[in-house]
Amino acid sequence: MIPAKFDYKPAQSKEEALSLLAEYGDDAKLLAGGHSLLPLMKLRLATPEVVVDIGSVDDLSYITDKGDVIAIGALTKHRQVEQSDILKEHVPLLAHSASHVGDPQVRNRGTIGGSLCHGDPASDLPAAILATRATLVISGPSGDRTVTSDDFFTDFWETEVKEDELLTEILIPKCTGEKWGFQKFNRRAQDWAIVGCAVQGGDNPGIGMVNMGSTPVRAAEAENALRSGSSSEEVAELADSGLTPPTDIHGNESYRRHLAKILVQRALDN
Ligand SMILES: Cc1cc2nc3c(=O)[nH]c(=O)nc-3n(C[C@H](O)[C@H](O)[C@H](O)COP(=O)(O)OP(=O)(O)OC[C@H]3O[C@@H](n4cnc5c(N)ncnc54)[C@H](O)[C@@H]3O)c2cc1C
Incomplete structure (x- = not known):
């Protein structure tokens, strides 16, 4: 739980941060709030030689x-x-x-x-x-x-x-429609999402999914259904379409597919 040794370089401006990044290359890592980087450093999943602190810019x-x-x-x-x-x-x-x-x-x-x-x-x-x-x-x-x-x-x-x-x-x-919703399913309040979704209607609707792939992903087929005026049930049925959700200790792939549909429907109906 103790990070590897590193040099600390505070930057006061964007230009100073860029110049420090240019100087130290891939030995450097930017520090903003530190709430993701520092846990990774403590676990030694990240071992930057130089930490460039941009928190005061x-x-x-x-x-x-x-x-x-x-x-x-x-x-x-x-x-x-x-x-x-x-x-x-x-x-x-x-x-x-x-x-x-x-x-x-x-x-x-x-x-x-x-x-x-x-x-x-x-x-x-x-x-x-x-x-x-x-x-x-x-x-x-x-x-x-x-x-x-x-x-x-x-x-x-x-x-x-x-x-x-x-x-x-x-x-x-700017949002052009009235319809939007965010849903997050977790075991305890303030935990990370097992699955989540962000839904926005309007002229060019978007549906972003949490924990439904190896990156943050869009539910593109459900978005198309939303754009063409399908019902919330029809849109939700496509929430996992084309996505490859992970299996981990919190839930397997089929559980996440099930949650995705329920959460998208809730986001649209609430
Ligand atoms: C106890 C706890 C609970 C949390 N729960 C949640 C949660 O429920 N949901 C959730 O979404 N998040 C959660 N987080 C994560 C939190 O949102 C972090 O604040 C966020 O992920 C990282 O922001 P940061 O400013 O702390 O970034 P840092 O940890 O400083 O940096 C994160 C990464 O981004 C890089 N970076 C930072 N800023 C820039 C920039 N401007 N340009 C280029 N690279 C940059 C860094 O080099 C590093 O690789 C939790 C964190 C903790 C500690």
């Missing part, structure tokens, strides 16, 4: 209305997302999903960027990001680039963010 912590989209800085804490009036009005699914992350201590420390960059299929916010069809802004040595949420999660605990880059901003289109 305040200008990457904001929620701004930019017209058609809401822009969220990568270092915005879960608690700020949960309590944001802008998000409650324009992307209520995301604000509500953030209220389901861990407990108040976790939400006061963890950041939306850290949650997305950790790329854990069991995390709640990636599903909401998929459902809202967000775009992610990644900054690197040659400037900024954008990636859709569909392309962001590349493998188990892997994302599009390269070793010399950092996620800086999340751009979320």
Whole structure:
């Protein structure tokens, strides 16, 4: 439970963080809220030689209305997302999903960027990001680039963010419909989801699933059914279609398929 020895390098700005990443390459790891990285370091599943702390880069912590989209800085804490009036009005699914992350201590420390960059299929916010069809802004040595949420999660605990880059901003289109819902099935309050789902209706509906694959995934066939006006039963019946949920000590594949259908129907009907 004690991390391997590492050097600690605090960064005060995005530019300083990028320059430290350029200097130390794949020996370095970014630290935001530390709520996923530090447990991994304690278990020695991550052994970075250098930890670049971006937790004090305040200008990457904001929620701004930019017209058609809401822009969220990568270092915005879960608690700020949960309590944001802008998000409650324009992307209520995301604000509500953030209220389901861990407990108040976790939400006061963890950041939306850290949650997305950790790329854990069991995390709640990636599903909401998929459902809202967000775009992610990644900054690197040659400037900024954008990636859709569909392309962001590349493998188990892997994302599009390269070793010399950092996620800086999340751009979320304003919700155009009334219908949205987040459902999380866990054994005890504040546990991680055994299965979860984030559902948003409107012009371009989205359904993001928690713990239904090796990455955060979209329930594409159910989304198509939602788009074509199918009933909530018909949409829910397709919630696991094309997905390969894992089997672990909390539930096997068929149990997760069963849960996915029930949760998507609840999210649509509530
Ligand atoms: C007790 C406990 C319970 C939890 N329960 C839940 C839960 O129910 N649901 C849930 O979804 N999550 C849960 N979490 C995880 C929590 O949401 C974390 O806050 C989140 O996963 C990581 O955010 P962080 O800011 O702490 O990132 P960190 O741990 O600092 O970083 C995570 C990873 O992302 C990288 N990274 C961080 N920021 C950036 C960036 N801007 N650009 C590029 N890379 C970056 C880091 O290098 C690291 O690899 C829980 C955590 C704990 C400790």
